[in-house]
Amino acid sequence: MRILVVGSGGREHALVWKLSQEAEVIAAPGNPGMDCECFDVSATDLVGMESLCQRLAPDLVVVGPEDPLVAGLGDRLRTAGFNVFGPNADGAQLEASKAFSKEMMLRAGVPTASSGTFTDPEEALAYSSERFEAGFQVVVKASGNALGKGVVICLTLDEAEDAIAEMMIEGAFGEAGRTVVIEDRLIGREFSLLTIVSDGQFASLPVARDYKRALDGDRGPNTGGMGTYSPCDWISPRLLAETEARIVQPMVNQMVSDGISYRGVLFSGIMVVNGSPMCLEYNVRFGDPETQSVVRRLGFGFGEVLMAAAKGEPLPAVEASSDAAVTVVVASAGYPGSIKKGLPIQLEEMPEGVVVYHAGTKLSESQLVTNGGRVLAVSAIGKDLDEARELAYRGVAQVRFDGAFFRKDIASIG
Ligand SMILES: Nc1ncnc2c1ncn2[C@@H]1O[C@H](COP(=O)(O)OP(=O)(O)OP(=O)(O)O)[C@@H](O)[C@H]1O
Numbered sequence: 001m002r003i004l005v006v007g008s009g010g011r012e013h014a015l016v017w018k019l020s021q022e023a024e025v026i027a028a029p030g031n032p033g034m035d036c037e038c039f040d041v042s043a044t045d046l047v048g049m050e051s052l053c054q055r056l057a058p059d060l061v062v063v064g065p066e067d068p069l070v071a072g073l074g075d076r077l078r079t080a081g082f083n084v085f086g087p088n089a090d091g092a093q094l095e096a097s098k099a100f101s102k103e104m105m106l107r108a109g110v111p112t113a114s115s116g117t118f119t120d121p122e123e124a125l126a127y128s129s130e131r132f133e134a135g136f137q138v139v140v141k142a143s144g145n146a147l148g149k150g151v152v153i154c155l156t157l158d159e160a161e162d163a164i165a166e167m168m169i170e171g172a173f174g175e176a177g178r179t180v181v182i183e184d185r186l187i188g189r190e191f192s193l194l195t196i197v198s199d200g201q202f203a204s205l206p207v208a209r210d211y212k213r214a215l216d217g218d219r220g221p222n223t224g225g226m227g228t229y230s231p232c233d234w235i236s237p238r239l240l241a242e243t244e245a246r247i248v249q250p251m252v253n254q255m256v257s258d259g260i261s262y263r264g265v266l267f268s269g270i271m272v273v274n275g276s277p278m279c280l281e282y283n284v285r286f287g288d289p290e291t292q293s294v295v296r297r298l299g300f301g302f303g304e305v306l307m308a309a310a311k312g313e314p315l316p317a318v319e320a321s322s323d324a325a326v327t328v329v330v331a332s333a334g335y336p337g338s339i340k341k342g343l344p345i346q347l348e349e350m351p352e353g354v355v356v357y358h359a360g361t362k363l364s365e366s367q368l369v370t371n372g373g374r375v376l377a378v379s380a381i382g383k384d385l386d387e388a389r390e391l392a393y394r395g396v397a398q399v400r401f402d403g404a405f406f407r408k409d410i411a412s413i414g
């Protein structure tokens, strides 16, 4: 089986690493860490990607990032006869439009925070004011993709007013923020559930906990993710079963009855409120850096699962080991703010059990240099979390570039 992985980040490197154990893998555009042939076609170049597929004839195309899916890469390649893992543009709206996503959740009966969707700032403000009077705080969300900056938790009505003005009047996120979803603020612990969906059927992957904040102790600004670990002991089998029954299954059913053929990952963002799961959002792709830890625990046959989903067939089982995986992201100084690129990277020999995934690197005259905020993800496997954590940090110590920083508490704090 020949598999084309679309994308160039740490998540795609992890997919390449795993799938290479069972298939011939190629990537586009790929990154310098990938041990496979990479083709220089941008993930959002739909025409270029289709002609690459015509030339290479992959049996399966696995699309990593959401942008090409939202733009219709899935539709285009399917129409051309390829097996694609990743939803079509209609299914990708679950991530691309929070207004659409909320409306689907309501129709599917998925438990989620009460909300309103607005295109008029006056109405948005009036609604926020009502919610504060009713004793809630609100979260103002740009409906479209605002590069992770479009969600504002508002503790006061003044803060809500500012967020509404910024998004809807000043247009801080362009069209993405002209429509906002305003929802009640929930309080609880969060986790994400990644589920492989093959039209009406699904199978969840092992759960990973991710760390979004830049600094130790969950302080500092939000990032794309600074590390993960898996498994998560605090998520009981009962909580998982309830999450599947109340949040995954109804959405999968809803898509079938709406005529949306969904073949890809459904990523459910969950907050546990008084012991019960509430849905914060859906994404339509693998989590980054969750995938970097999760693939370390998966047994043989992952490629077959993705292929079955791509064809809308029954999903074979894929075993997860009881081992623990820990992934620590090494980032550029200044991340998630402005960063410097092009700094030389030294990678000393890694201990056994460590895999280094590249995320923001490039080759400059055969020297590996930094090329993004999140540069590398160092991932380790061990018999338990303590062992995996210790090994991951031994690996991190072997990475050197100017201003490299990482969190020191991955898998140490819950
Ligand atoms: N109703 C809510 N109550 C409390 N916190 C919330 C609520 N909605 C979102 N959040 C917080 O904001 C974060 C981002 O929200 P959400 O997942 O909707 O946005 P996003 O930009 O699509 O995120 P991602 O980049 O993970 O896809 C959540 O992980 C959660 O911490």
Ligand SMILES: [Mg+2]
Pocket: 095, 281, 282, 283
């Ligand atoms: Mg999202």
